[in-house]
Amino acid sequence: MDKKVWFITGAARGVGLSLARQLLARGESVAATSRTLQNLQHVPEAQSECFLPLEVDLRSEASVQSAIGKTIDRFGRIDVVVNNAGYGQYGALETLxxxxxxxNFDINVFAPLHVIRHVLPHLREQQRGHIFNIASIVGFQGGYAGWGSYVASKFALAGLTEALAAEVAELGITATVVYPGPVRTGFLSDASLKAASHTPPAYRAAQASLDLHLNELDGKQAGDPEKLALLMIQAASVSAPPLHLFSGKIAHQLAQEKISAVSQDLARWKGAGEATDY
Structure with a gap:
């Protein structure tokens, strides 16, 4: 079975849109979700029989379950799930x-869990399937002041993907957590990024500096969403897909730095840490 059926959340823009368009160009079937159907009307391939646009409230289990049911009714199965929808919440933890x-957790963590909970019975019955959870490099290397909420949500998504992979391995189902570095999408725009509603005076200088940095970075990110989409298509096509998939030179560099830092802490505190056993 060469052609697959993909279920993609947050498919109206960014990586989700790039992925949907590439898949449709390959003749694959795509169920694409967004908050409104209008957001999906601009997809050039929207009239294709292989494209199923779905208006979904990812906070609602009933809405998610309905969308998965409509996908099964239309295409007969789901082969690959991509939990892509999410947004960045920034602001010092004290200010949020x-x-x-x-x-932030409702969309970045609990929404993917809604999808996983309601798609797994179908994948389990098929004895096959692949789930991608798109995190971020900050879900692996989280030392970014002002991003605590987003970092925590992406660490949670990475952790649940590891547990999920262990739970479904014997069922013929695989899972991958994707760690992109900065990708040139609309992520830093107002629609995808939220600031703390209240910033105490002690944090205002830091907040202004962060706002300036984000404005300068928007539209200049190193990552290409088209190439990230292709990377995921490649990972879905192999018999043993990776559990951890890093995208971009920045993500790889930061991951290596984190691994090195953890290794140093382990070595430096090994004796004292091991001595805490009975």
Whole structure:
């Protein structure tokens, strides 16, 4: 079976859109979700029989379950799931409200869990399937002041992917967590990025500096969304896909730095740490 059926969240823009368009050009079937159907109308391939646009509220389990059911009804199965939807919440941890933190986790963590929970029965019945969870390099190397909420949500997504992979391995299902570096999408735009609603005076200088940095970086990120999409297509085509997939030179460099730092801490504190056993 060469042609696959893909279920992609957040497919109206960025990496999700690049992935959907490349797959449709290859003759694969794509169920694409967005908050509104209007957001998906600009996809040039939208009239293809292989394209199923879906309006989904990812915060709602019922909405997610309905979308998965419509995909099965239309295409008969789902082979690859891509949890791509998400947004960046920035602001020092002290400045973020409980509501802001929970909203960020609702989309970045609990929405993928809604998808996983309702798609797994179908994949388990098929005894095959592949789930991609798109995290970020900050979900592996998280030392970024002002990004605590986003970092924490992406670490959570990476951790649950590792656990998921262990749970479904015997069922013929695989899982991959994707760690992109900065990608040239609309991620740093107002639609994909939220600032803390209140910033105390002690943090205002740092916040202004961060705002300036983001404005300068927007549209100049090193990562190519088309190439990232192709990387995922390649990973989905092999018999033993990676559990951890890093994208871009920056992501690889930061990952190596993190691994080196952890190795140094392990070595330096090995004796004292091991001595805590009975």
């Amino acid at each position: 409200s409980d509501a802001e933190l929970r909203d």
